[in-house]
Structures are given as C-alpha cells and as structure tokens.
Amino acid sequence: MSDQHATEFILWFDDISIDDVPLVGGKNASLGEMYRHLTSKGVNIPHGFAITAYAYRHLIESTGMDKAVSEILSDLDTHDLRNLQERGRKVRELIRNIKFPDDLRDAILEAYHKMEAEYGKNVDVAVRSSATAEDLPDASFAGQQDTYLNVRGDDAVLDYCSQCFASLFTDRAISYRHDKGFSQFDVYLSIVVQKMVRSDAACSGVMFTLDTESGYENVVYLTGSWGLGENVVQGAVIPDEFYVFKPTLREGKRPVVSRKVGSKEIKMIYNEAEDAEETVVNIATTPAERGSYILNDDDLLKLSEWALHIEDHYGSNMDIEWAKDGDGETVGTGELFVVQARPETVHSQNSKNITETYILKEHGNILTSGQAVGTKIGQGKSRVIETVAGIHDFQPGEVLVTDMTDPDWEPVMKKAGGIVTNRGGRTCHAAIISRELGIPCVIGTEDGTKKITTGQDITVSCADGETGNVYDGLLDFSINTTNLDTxxxxxxxxxxxxxxxxxxxxxxxxxxxxxxxxxxxxxxxxxxxxxxxxxxxxxxxxxxxxxxxxxxxxxxxxxxxxxxxxxxxxxxxxxxxxxxxxxxxxxxxxxxxxxxxxxxxxxxxxxxxxxxxxxxxxxxxxxxxxxxxxxxxxxxxxxxxxxxxxxxxxxxxxxxxxxxxxxxxxxxxxxxxxxxxxxxxxxxxxxxxxxxxxxxxxxxxxxxxxxxxxxxxxxxxxxxxxxxxxxxxxxxxxxxxxxxxxxxxxxxxxxxxxxxxxxxxxxxxxxxxxxxxxxxxxxxxxxxxxxxxxxxxxxxxxxxxxxxxxxxxxxxxxxxx
CATH class of the missing domain: 3.20.20.60 (Phosphoenolpyruvate-binding domains)
Incomplete structure (x- = not known):
C-alpha cells in the first residue's frame, strides 16, 4: 500500500494491487490486481473504482458514528438471537440516516461522472461491499455485506453506498466477525463501484479452480444460470454445472469432461418499470431456457483458460465470479467478463495427507434427494423452518431443513448436525457455508420441506456420490481415516x-x-x-x-x-x-x-x-x-x-x-x-x-x-x-x-x-x-x-x-x- 494512497477517498482499479487489502478490502484489491496484470493476457475485467476504507473511517469519525455504534453494541450477545437482531437493527438505522460529509460526497460523485464519461450518461453500475478482512485465505467473509445491482444516477449511487456501509453491521456480519475473533472495528468497509455486465440479457455464475466437494485440483468447476448472478450465489436456482480438465486444457485440447443441465426456473433481470423500488426483478425462465445449457464449449474453455491465468497469478486455488454480456442484438457485446476473484477458503486449509471416508453401513427409506455438498454423513432431529423469522426455535445438533439460506441464517447453521434445502446449486450460500463449517448438506431437493417433518430422526448422507440422500432414521455409519504417508x-x-x-x-x-x-x-x-x-x-x-x-x-x-x-x-x-x-x-x-x-x-x-x-x-x-x-x-x-x-x-x-x-x-x-x-x-x-x-x-x-x-x-x-x-x-x-x-x-x-x-x-x-x-x-x-x-x-x-x-x-x- 503506497503512502500517497493512504488518505485517498477514491482509487481506480488501475491504482490498486493485492497489497492494498487494508485500504480497499479483498474484493477491490483483487479486482485491481487482475485489472493491472491480467487484462494483458486477455482476461476481461469491467472498469471501476474503490471508495476506500479511509473514506469509511472518515465517515464514522467525522460524524461521531463510531462512539454511537460502540454504545449500541456494548451488551452484544451473538448467541441470543433477539439481542443480536435488536442491536444490529439500531446500528444500521443509525448509519443509513447519517449525511455524508461534503468532501466524501463530492469525491464519490466526481468518480461516478468519470464513469459516465467512459460509458454514457446514467451508466449502470454495481455497488458492492469490500470489507478489509474479506476473502482472506483462512476466512471467507463473502456475502457478509451487501451488493446492489443496476444502480444509476447520482442520488442512487450515494444512497446505495450508504446502504453498503450499513451492511457492515448486518446481524450475520456482526455474528461472523465476533465468532472469527475480529472486533467490530477491526473490519473496515470499502466499496466497489463497477460497470455492470449486462448478464441480465445473457448468463452469469461462479467458477472454482478445483472441485469444491473433493478438493481435486486438476479441474475448473463452473456453474451458472440465466440472468444476473445473485440467484446463483443466493441459491435461488439450481444452476448448470460443468467441469473442464486443466492439464490437457493447457495442452490446447478441449476437455469439457462434464455437463449438467440445471432447472434454472427463474432469472434476475433489470427492473425497467417506472418508479420501481427495486433495481432488479426475478422472472420465470422459458422452457427452452430451462432445458438448454447456458454456455457453449468455446465459452467454457475461454473462462477456464482465464481461471488458469488467475490461479497461476495468485498461486492458489481461486473462487471466481464471471458474467456474460448480452448478445449485442439488444444490449451488450456478447463478451465474457470476470467480475470478482478470491482465494478458495475450504480445501486450501485441509491436510493433503489425511483422508476421511464416510461409509453408510445400512440403508433406510430415502425421504428426499438432492446434490451432495462434501462427502460426510450427519444426523439428528429435523427442524423444518420456512423463513428466517423462525430460527429462534432451532436447537444445537438438529438438522436444518428449509427452502434456501442466505447469510441471515448463519447463526444457526453453525450449530446444525446437517442442512437440507429445497433450492440451490453447489456454489449457493448453503453449500459454501456448510462446506466451510464441515457440515453435511443436501441442496436442491425441491421437496425437502414437504417430505420431512420437524422432530423426525433423519440421516443426511453425502457419501453416496454426487447425489445426496436424506434417510428416515438414525442409520449406522463409520469413518475410515487414512494417512497417505504410511x-x-x-x-x-x-x-x-x-x-x-x-x-x-x-x-x-x-x-x-x-x-x-x-x-x-x-x-x-x-x-x-x-x-x-x-x-x-x-x-x-x-x-x-x-x-x-x-x-x-x-x-x-x-x-x-x-x-x-x-x-x-x-x-x-x-x-x-x-x-x-x-x-x-x-x-x-x-x-x-x-x-x-x-x-x-x-x-x-x-x-x-x-x-x-x-x-x-x-x-x-x-x-x-x-x-x-x-x-x-x-x-x-x-x-x-x-x-x-x-x-x-x-x-x-x-x-x-x-x-x-x-x-x-x-x-x-x-x-x-x-x-x-x-x-x-x-x-x-x-x-x-x-x-x-x-x-x-x-x-x-x-x-x-x-x-x-x-x-x-x-x-x-x-x-x-x-x-x-x-x-x-x-x-x-x-x-x-x-x-x-x-x-x-x-x-x-x-x-x-x-x-x-x-x-x-x-x-x-x-x-x-x-x-x-x-x-x-x-x-x-x-x-x-x-x-x-x-x-x-x-x-x-x-x-x-x-x-x-x-x-x-x-x-x-x-x-x-
């Protein structure tokens, strides 16, 4: 981090490197690093700028917000959900109602006007949080703060920046920082303001430079759906999935070794309605969209080649978000883009010399099936919860059964003996968090909340291959541990x-x-x-x-x-x-x-x-x-x-x-x-x-x-x-x-x-x-x-x-x- 940047409110991607995490957060630092070093290798990165952590510090100190927040959180108890929710609500209201200092307001708008000069009046941008402790190799803060899409105009940019700053204190963020050993003011917030890719008229998703379930490192795993990428990350859809084999890809071959069509029942697009409160909206996909692949082989191979460039540059397994522009007939150019990259945080921490094999020793009645996350087996009494408002009833060791999760569910997810969801793919929130916590999870069952009743003894098995099964009863299983060095x-x-x-x-x-x-x-x-x-x-x-x-x-x-x-x-x-x-x-x-x-x-x-x-x-x-x-x-x-x-x-x-x-x-x-x-x-x-x-x-x-x-x-x-x-x-x-x-x-x-x-x-x-x-x-x-x-x-x-x-x-x- 250069001294000349230490007191800047705004830094463009051209000015940022991976060493600038304390100043602009993990997301911005990674975008800047890629923009500076990988665009020359053909990796497309949409342009943008960072509102720095120094700007956030200036905001809270010049307005006295730091003292007010500390007072509200003085009696915080993250294990008392009502206490957590009440304190979080008060802090967020406080931040959203604070007026930006004039110097900060002017700096943000000047940068946005430069974006307009580059891309056109009222250019559409994504306003995304980038916490300074986010996306570290040993802790994923992904999803802890908010993202806003299709933001246009001066007032909207300022408003959503305010909401991003407030999202540093969502219930899940407060809880996550507390449990990871960070104080509430150890983590500062930077903001990404980046040109939107018009994937609302095409597709988007996530790719990893390893298999997320097994940790196998010789593949690029890609997943995605039609429209904007939030549905994939949130688990609102069952996306398409692809694997590309890295060693022969490097030799110029076309090794797409697996394709799987997801149901992709909805897609997120721009909300074009006048006076709409939300900038984006979900609509149903057509039968043709649900039954077809979102990407052809040329696109898959290009994205995978970019993934290799990114992995080689960082020297570690990576978690990468990608998006495809519209086809040019209505909007966009049909080009592919990388919009974010972070270190993979689960398998990078695991020992490569010790393997655990879970073996189900008996089989019972299968209540429902979906995609397995990980390879473990868990069991306990089920707790069916329809909405996050019901998480107060959850008891430690129970199996959480719900439609889908988002970061608001994390306080109870970490206590679960297993997780079952109706919706989501292997890069959705439930999959990411359960993988990080080492909890067996079956996602995308479609009918889990209907087939399972609260209080039922169930076994969640992810040891049967790609398909995860939820069995009636507490079935016997064993765990074989092997030291490969012996x-x-x-x-x-x-x-x-x-x-x-x-x-x-x-x-x-x-x-x-x-x-x-x-x-x-x-x-x-x-x-x-x-x-x-x-x-x-x-x-x-x-x-x-x-x-x-x-x-x-x-x-x-x-x-x-x-x-x-x-x-x-x-x-x-x-x-x-x-x-x-x-x-x-x-x-x-x-x-x-x-x-x-x-x-x-x-x-x-x-x-x-x-x-x-x-x-x-x-x-x-x-x-x-x-x-x-x-x-x-x-x-x-x-x-x-x-x-x-x-x-x-x-x-x-x-x-x-x-x-x-x-x-x-x-x-x-x-x-x-x-x-x-x-x-x-x-x-x-x-x-x-x-x-x-x-x-x-x-x-x-x-x-x-x-x-x-x-x-x-x-x-x-x-x-x-x-x-x-x-x-x-x-x-x-x-x-x-x-x-x-x-x-x-x-x-x-x-x-x-x-x-x-x-x-x-x-x-x-x-x-x-x-x-x-x-x-x-x-x-x-x-x-x-x-x-x-x-x-x-x-x-x-x-x-x-x-x-x-x-x-x-x-x-x-x-x-x-």
Whole structure:
C-alpha cells in the first residue's frame, strides 16, 4: 500500500494491487490486481473504482458514528438471537440516516461522472461491499455485506453506498466477525463501484479452480444460470454445472469432461418499470431456457483458460465470479467478463495427507434427494423452518431443513448436525457455508420441506456420490481415516473399479495405480437412460408417432424430456454423455491408466432403457446370449456401437485423455476378437494409434483355453472372476437355487486363473483382474500375488487394506524389501 494512497477517498482499479487489502478490502484489491496484470493476457475485467476504507473511517469519525455504534453494541450477545437482531437493527438505522460529509460526497460523485464519461450518461453500475478482512485465505467473509445491482444516477449511487456501509453491521456480519475473533472495528468497509455486465440479457455464475466437494485440483468447476448472478450465489436456482480438465486444457485440447443441465426456473433481470423500488426483478425462465445449457464449449474453455491465468497469478486455488454480456442484438457485446476473484477458503486449509471416508453401513427409506455438498454423513432431529423469522426455535445438533439460506441464517447453521434445502446449486450460500463449517448438506431437493417433518430422526448422507440422500432414521455409519504417508509401494499394481463418474474425483485420492475397470453400463443407465438405437433412429420414431403409434409417441416424449439440450441431434446426446462419463473418470485418475470396458448390457437390460423393447429380442437366457462383443459388429447393433466409439474417441482425442484404454467384454472366440478390432478401427479407434491399447476380458473358459490366440490380437487380459466362475462351474449366479455353489475360490476356478496368468506372462502381455474376488476374499488376493498377476482392480473401500496385505506377501516372497 503506497503512502500517497493512504488518505485517498477514491482509487481506480488501475491504482490498486493485492497489497492494498487494508485500504480497499479483498474484493477491490483483487479486482485491481487482475485489472493491472491480467487484462494483458486477455482476461476481461469491467472498469471501476474503490471508495476506500479511509473514506469509511472518515465517515464514522467525522460524524461521531463510531462512539454511537460502540454504545449500541456494548451488551452484544451473538448467541441470543433477539439481542443480536435488536442491536444490529439500531446500528444500521443509525448509519443509513447519517449525511455524508461534503468532501466524501463530492469525491464519490466526481468518480461516478468519470464513469459516465467512459460509458454514457446514467451508466449502470454495481455497488458492492469490500470489507478489509474479506476473502482472506483462512476466512471467507463473502456475502457478509451487501451488493446492489443496476444502480444509476447520482442520488442512487450515494444512497446505495450508504446502504453498503450499513451492511457492515448486518446481524450475520456482526455474528461472523465476533465468532472469527475480529472486533467490530477491526473490519473496515470499502466499496466497489463497477460497470455492470449486462448478464441480465445473457448468463452469469461462479467458477472454482478445483472441485469444491473433493478438493481435486486438476479441474475448473463452473456453474451458472440465466440472468444476473445473485440467484446463483443466493441459491435461488439450481444452476448448470460443468467441469473442464486443466492439464490437457493447457495442452490446447478441449476437455469439457462434464455437463449438467440445471432447472434454472427463474432469472434476475433489470427492473425497467417506472418508479420501481427495486433495481432488479426475478422472472420465470422459458422452457427452452430451462432445458438448454447456458454456455457453449468455446465459452467454457475461454473462462477456464482465464481461471488458469488467475490461479497461476495468485498461486492458489481461486473462487471466481464471471458474467456474460448480452448478445449485442439488444444490449451488450456478447463478451465474457470476470467480475470478482478470491482465494478458495475450504480445501486450501485441509491436510493433503489425511483422508476421511464416510461409509453408510445400512440403508433406510430415502425421504428426499438432492446434490451432495462434501462427502460426510450427519444426523439428528429435523427442524423444518420456512423463513428466517423462525430460527429462534432451532436447537444445537438438529438438522436444518428449509427452502434456501442466505447469510441471515448463519447463526444457526453453525450449530446444525446437517442442512437440507429445497433450492440451490453447489456454489449457493448453503453449500459454501456448510462446506466451510464441515457440515453435511443436501441442496436442491425441491421437496425437502414437504417430505420431512420437524422432530423426525433423519440421516443426511453425502457419501453416496454426487447425489445426496436424506434417510428416515438414525442409520449406522463409520469413518475410515487414512494417512497417505504410511501407504507402501507394491510390485502388484492396486487399481480401482470405478463405475460412477461423479465419484471419480473423490476415489482418485485413494492410493491407487489407476482404474482397472470403468463400466460403461452405469453411464448409459444413469446419464443416458435411452436405448442407443432409439436415438440413432429418432427421426423414424417421430414419423411413426405422427402416424398414430401411441407407444412410440410416449417413447418420443420421454426422449425429448431427457435430451432438451439437444433439440436437433439426439445421436450427439449419446456421444457426448459417453465422452463425458468416461472423460470424468479419465480426468480423475490422469495420467494413470483407466481401462474402460465397452458396454456389456444383456438384452433384457437393454430392453429396460427407453425405447429398448423396440430393438431387443426376448432371450430365454440373456446371461449367455446377445451381449458384449457379439453385438458390436452385428448389423442390428453396429450403428449404436459407432456412437459409443465416437464418444470414446472424443474423450481420447478431443479431451486429450489418452490414458483411457479399452476392453472388450464377453469375447467368445479369437475370430470374434478380430471382427471387433476391425469394427473399432472403422470408427476411428485404431489399436496402437495415439497410444491406444485394447484388452480382452477373460471371463469365458475359451479365453483361458485359447489364451495364446487371444494374445495374438489383444494387448492384455483382465480376468472377470464373476463370469469366469459361473461359466466354469456351469451355474447362473442370478439364480437363488444354485447361488450357494458360486465361489471364486473353487479349485477349478483358481486353476483357470493360474493358467491364463501363466500364458500372459509367457507371451509378455499385461494381465490383471477386475472381478470381485480379491475385494471380497483376502486369501484370493494372496493367491493372485503368488501367481504373479500384474494388477488387481478393487472396490475403493478395500483398496488400502488389500494393498497392505499384498505388501506383506510380496516381502515374504522376496519381491520387495
């Protein structure tokens, strides 16, 4: 902070750096730092100025306000909500009614008139608070003071500046400062006055340079909605969500590894009504807006590149607000802007060497579901509170259930055993505060306040992946703590079975050597839900529906409902979802190998997808019927397989995730293997090209008996112990009548396993196992080590204990020291 600026009322962004936090607060200091250093790298920052903390000090000292405020707060008790509310109200009224000294008033208006000269008469500006203790690396003061949008004209600018100064003493701000150990006059207030981005005619949101739930640092997480950004921050909407993978973005690839459409039911726009009391207003979005993505890939990649510039400049993970100007037809230029950046304050404080895994040991009736915030589990008696006026009834340890929260709720949020909201996305207020407090939170349930009653015992679980569930009753759960520094290296690679893309950024932090099995079935079932041939033939289905086929009409309607973001190209929906599902897993474990098994639904499972019954035969024994490799080159399915290959090619080539390897399931003969390899080549997946390796599942006795012939075709084997066991023993593992015979430890099965490992080692081919056996039976894992297997792929819950077991066995065998 330069001495010449210490007694200035106004400083422009050009004059400010990150060292000026004591003078202009965290928000202004960061804006100035970026304006000065990052605009040259293409990062757009709307221009503006800061009303300094010195100006605030001048205001309170020259008017005697400091003494009056101290007197009002002399008997403050933040744990007595009525006491807190009464003291806060008195202070705010006092500040709002104080007249600005002439010198301060003149300085503010002179700066605003310069903005008018730059942008036009009555230029629209945002008037935002910037506290001097705000946005520090170890404490987020975000949202503690107020922001006002679409402010125009001299009188309005002065009025909203007064309200910003008063907001330094909102109930939540008083409470937050007190609980963080700041005195009420340790924190001064500066104000940002910044040119508005006309995102009311476009979109806006927040992005982080890490995954906010897992702390995984290799992604940019973007979220946003139509209109001005306050709805996203306040949690009034369920926004769109995107992930972009940083390492290959730096290499010039286009790694948008995940997209999710939010409901976005309202948007905040300028209030153009004459004599309106509010400068902005919320209106309903159109069906087309609700069903479409707010940003295209070019916008996502540009914002992500800016996020990398900002992260590199600050040297830390960042929380960044962005906005897009209107498209130029009515207002704006269509350009993107960054309007704020601050250090991320949760995961930056966590130990990187200690991991906690919460495991729900029983399941009950799910009352409601939404998005999980964090990975913890909490429980207690529920307290349904419709409005902030009811927070006096809240008791410590209860689970708060409400529509949405804002900073007024913070005095009770910190006492909660869990939080459940109807509305909000993962960057809303409830998510930010619960993450900071380490409280499990499920947001965006839509019906939580209706499905849960006050006094009900409930369990809030964020340990089930991206979906958070609220269960009836107090369910048993455990917490496993792992010190990553104590995990040894082993000769045998310990890989993971990963089926759910949303868990990848958490599970990749379990000690591992990559992914030995990523199943496409979950992606198709959970993220697509439609038979691929129904998407490929969608135009034909529309014709049939128009001709009066009611069954097909219902199918068409369901497809339209699930593919709103793809109104004209249903094939691309399938391709993108395959690419994103596989890409998210590939990104989580990059650069370690991720072996993706091609789709392996059986015909009865495909039939259960939307439109599936139109394309699937009825088989008496689907388990050994038309599945796996036999589908891919068949004329009845090859068009669907082409779409699958295009999705995988997109993940590898466009996203740059060349760590993705492919595996062919249920390949009965070497001849069939050659047909599949040729079919994949036809669709762009060329073995050996761009490092592509193709493995075969070893799950049929013929794979063992003809292992030499299969080794001529494939780069390696992965033993599927489940199918290999049932086909070796000649039993249907889905049949209760013979289930008691199913045991991978049977000598015949072990002989098969040992035989194929010996053949693979002799032929110099990689061989691993991805079946359940080593996860379930430690003795089977030791048997595999004795056989010399290259890798085991395990469920994440058993990976660490199996790795320790394998380490001891390898020491005993003299394989490692």
């Amino acid at each position: 995990i040894p290296d082993t000769r045998t690679k310990i890989m993971l079975n990963v089926g759910i893309p949303e868990k990848a950024f958490v599970e990749c932090q379990v000690p591992n050597d990559g992914v030995g099995l990523a199943r496409q079935e979950f992606i198709i079932n959970a993220h697509i839900g439609i038979h691929p041939m129904a998407l490929h033939n969608f135009d034909n289905l529309i014709e049939k529906a128009a001709a009066g086929d009611e069954e097909v009409q219902q199918i068409v309607e369901k497809i339209e409902e699930k593919t709103t973001a793809y109104p004209h190209n249903k094939r691309q929906f399938f391709i993108d979802k395959i690419a994103e599902g596989v890409g998210r897993i590939g990104a989580g474990f990059y650069p370690r190998d991720v072996i993706v098994r091609l789709s392996d639904f059986k015909s009865n499972e495909y039939a259960n997808l939307i439109g599936g019954k139109l394309y699937e035969p009825v088989e008496s024994n689907p388990m050994i019927g038309w599945r796996g490799a036999s589908r891919y080159y068949d004329d009845k399915y090859i068009d669907a397989f082409e779409m699958e290959c295009e999705g995988l090619l997109k993940a590898r080539n466009e996203m740059g995730l060349t760590n993705i390897k492919l595996m062919v399931p249920f390949c009965r003969t070497p001849e069939e293997g050659r047909k599949v390899i040729e079919t994949m080549k036809k669709f762009g997946l060329v073995q050996g090209e761009n490092g592509l390796e193709i493995y075969v599942m070893c799950e049929i006795p013929s794979n063992v008996i003809s292992a030499d012939a299969f080794a001529d075709i494939f780069d390696g084997f992965s033993i599927g112990s489940n199918d290999l066991t049932q086909l070796t023993l000649g039993l249907d593992r889905d049949s209760d009548l013979v289930a008691h015979i199913f045991d991978e430890r049977n000598e015949a099965v072990k002989t098969m396993v040992k035989m194929v490992i010996e053949t693979a080692k002799r032929r110099g081919k990689k061989i691993g196992i991805c079946g359940q056996a080593p996860s379930d039976y430690p003795e089977f894992a030791l048997f595999l080590v004795e056989c010399g297997i290259d890798s085991m792929s395990l469920i994440p819950d058993t990976a660490v204990k199996t790795k320790l077991l394998v380490c001891e066995k390898e020491k005993e065998m003299g394989l490692i020291k």
